[in-house]
Amino acid sequence: MSKTVNEKAQEWNCSDSTVKRYCVSGIIPPAEKDGRRWLIPDEWPKPPMTRHGLCYLMDTIYQLNHGVAFSAIKWGYPEEEVVKGFAYLIGAAFITTFDPQNMAEELVNSSLTPRGEALIERENAESKVKTSYKAHMTTGINVGVLSAEFEAELSR
DSSP: OEEEHHHHHHHHTSOHHHHHHHHHHTSSTTOEEETTEEEEETTOOOOSSOHHHHHHHHHHHHHHHTTOOGGGOOOOSOHHHHHHHHHHHHHTTSBOOOOGGGHHHHGGGOOBOHHHHHHHHHHHHHOOSOOOOEEEEEEEEEETTEEEEEEEEEEO
């Protein structure tokens, strides 16, 4: 079953416009447009932060994979919100799974999924904020004795 923007706004204790903004921004991946209204799965949790905040968290994965020390990252959010943000990103399949309670050791092993890369690309295209995000993806193919690795980077 699905709920309307108004029903989710009441459930999440926020305004209709906030829920609609979540849907339009792409941070509720299973939200579907039905004519003029959005439908959101009953069980879908409230995003813990905006698209900009979630993209910032995803960008930290890129930074860690390119040599930035975990201790050097400036989160800009309380630790509890960062943990909730990463848990949401994992649950929404924007990033690969890791234990958000053990970020210092495990975050570097996480990566963005194609869905996460698309969200960062959208944030870069639509945002008025002057923050650049990068999405970096490496994939490999093994066929018998042949193997190939491909890399791509999306940035603003």
